[in-house]
Amino acid sequence: MTSTATRENTALMAHLLRRAGFGATRQELEGYLAKGYEAVVDDLLNPSDPQNMPDDVIRRYHPDQSELRDLTSSGAYWMYRMITTRCPLEEKIALFWHGLLATGYTKLNQARSQLNQIDMFRRSGLGSFRDLLLELSKDPAMLLWLDNNDNHNGAINENFGRELLELFSMGIGNYTEKDVKEGSRAFTGWTLGNAEYMAIRAFKDSIWPYSRIAWHFEYREQDHDNGEKTFLGETGNFNGEDIIDIIAKQEASARFLTTRLFQFFAADDVSEDGEKTITEMMKTYFDSGYEIRAVLRTLFNSEYFKSESVRYARVKGPVELIVGAMRLAGSYQSPTLGIEKITNQSFFMGQGLLNPPTVEGWHEGSEWIDSGVLVERVNFVAQEMGNTSRPGVRDIIDRLSAGSSDSLTPDELVDRCLDLIGPITVSDETRDTLVGFAKRQGDLNLIDHQPGDEAEQRVGNMLRLVASSREFQLA
Numbered sequence: 001m002t003s004t005a006t007r008e009n010t011a012l013m014a015h016l017l018r019r020a021g022f023g024a025t026r027q028e029l030e031g032y033l034a035k036g037y038e039a040v041v042d043d044l045l046n047p048s049d050p051q052n053m054p055d056d057v058i059r060r061y062h063p064d065q066s067e068l069r070d071l072t073s074s075g076a077y078w079m080y081r082m083i084t085t086r087c088p089l090e091e092k093i094a095l096f097w098h099g100l101l102a103t104g105y106t107k108l109n110q111a112r113s114q115l116n117q118i119d120m121f122r123r124s125g126l127g128s129f130r131d132l133l134l135e136l137s138k139d140p141a142m143l144l145w146l147d148n149n150d151n152h153n154g155a156i157n158e159n160f161g162r163e164l165l166e167l168f169s170m171g172i173g174n175y176t177e178k179d180v181k182e183g184s185r186a187f188t189g190w191t192l193g194n195a196e197y198m199a200i201r202a203f204k205d206s207i208w209p210y211s212r213i214a215w216h217f218e219y220r221e222q223d224h225d226n227g228e229k230t231f232l233g234e235t236g237n238f239n240g241e242d243i244i245d246i247i248a249k250q251e252a253s254a255r256f257l258t259t260r261l262f263q264f265f266a267a268d269d270v271s272e273d274g275e276k277t278i279t280e281m282m283k284t285y286f287d288s289g290y291e292i293r294a295v296l297r298t299l300f301n302s303e304y305f306k307s308e309s310v311r312y313a314r315v316k317g318p319v320e321l322i323v324g325a326m327r328l329a330g331s332y333q334s335p336t337l338g339i340e341k342i343t344n345q346s347f348f349m350g351q352g353l354l355n356p357p358t359v360e361g362w363h364e365g366s367e368w369i370d371s372g373v374l375v376e377r378v379n380f381v382a383q384e385m386g387n388t389s390r391p392g393v394r395d396i397i398d399r400l401s402a403g404s405s406d407s408l409t410p411d412e413l414v415d416r417c418l419d420l421i422g423p424i425t426v427s428d429e430t431r432d433t434l435v436g437f438a439k440r441q442g443d444l445n446l447i448d449h450q451p452g453d454e455a456e457q458r459v460g461n462m463l464r465l466v467a468s469s470r471e472f473q474l475a
Helices: 004-020 026-035 037-045 055-061 071-084 088-100 111-124 129-138 140-145 159-166 177-186 196-201 240-248 251-265 272-287 292-300 318-329 339-348 371-385 391-402 410-420 428-439 454-467
Strands: 190-192 217-219 229-231 234-236
Touching: 004 026, 004 037, 004 088, 004 292, 026 037, 026 391, 037 088, 037 292, 071 088, 071 111, 071 318, 071 339, 088 111, 088 251, 111 129, 111 140, 129 140, 129 159, 129 240, 140 190, 159 177, 159 240, 177 229, 177 240, 251 272, 251 292, 272 292, 318 339, 318 371, 318 391, 339 371, 371 454, 391 410, 391 454, 410 428, 410 454, 428 454
Parallel strands: none
Antiparallel strands: 190 217, 229 234
């Protein structure tokens, strides 16, 4: 008989893996539980070898994923990474930054440069916020997305300078229009290094005026405004790096970043207890030298995060939902034709990878859900979890069979499925509905079950219904 403490530890670990990753199978949970909660937090925050599907294997089956300049193929490539990684927080933090520091294919027409940006988020996304903003400011996809290639000495373009303050670091109300202009002056001369000749000579009439090649950053001193600037109350001959140094040390930046991290990893809405946790995260931000890893460690180890009140307090984003369901079902663990359809599925649910609607990224939380999107979400996860040929579903069936020497009553079937698919805690109303469905066919006997037989189909139908529940749509 499982003890209360063991059940609670399992539920807490599953909660951590839903937030810091994309959920976990029961076998994965057992491995994590053997390490202990705080040790797992440290492992997640310090990713090593992700052991994701190798590029050469992918390209052998998907030639379209070789150059990775096309949107759908590039999204499918990232899907493979999220589905097969052993370092889920590395991908989850990249997804977080992709939504916050958004760039989109609709303007760039060059997904390879966007994937380079995602690599940057993996590499630096848990490090210093100051260093991340500096890398972002030199990132070719961002330079073109927000027009800093058109930001010149004597003819500034304010697009990047404005969004750096408004959407990426501080938020409205914490800076002035003069700060936008002065900050933009500091970023003059920060541009693309390998596009000008081709744009003028070869592609002047093309829909890709900067060519579909992998761009790189170049600093052009002759195009930089070396004049004195006053920014957020400080005056000097500032360049872009100085501007980022000033931004990173602002209390408004600490609050902006910690609040966004809180909403992505803890809860859509910030309660009074949540505000206290954000205050603790802000202190860690300054004490650690702006390190995101340290800020998340404070969050994940907080009593607030561990409390039952914060569980199921976030609506899963479409990519979270899709990747979590496929990892749980064991789908696409090897090269599989049709992976591009999974990328399209996230688009139908409102989150097209590498193609956010605007520089704001996506509106998250309850805005992920409307009547049309909900049908897409439910149908997808129900199809995945109801397929008894999927390796992860087969493992659940085998565990149900091994754990019962006799028939399972409807109540036992429901409770065991909720446990093995999560564990997931559902409302009394949801549980009553599940039990009522199971009672239609009475007790379930899995002794001598065969692949795809009626007994296994009953388990698949129950998993399908659990995946369709409100609680499965939440993290």
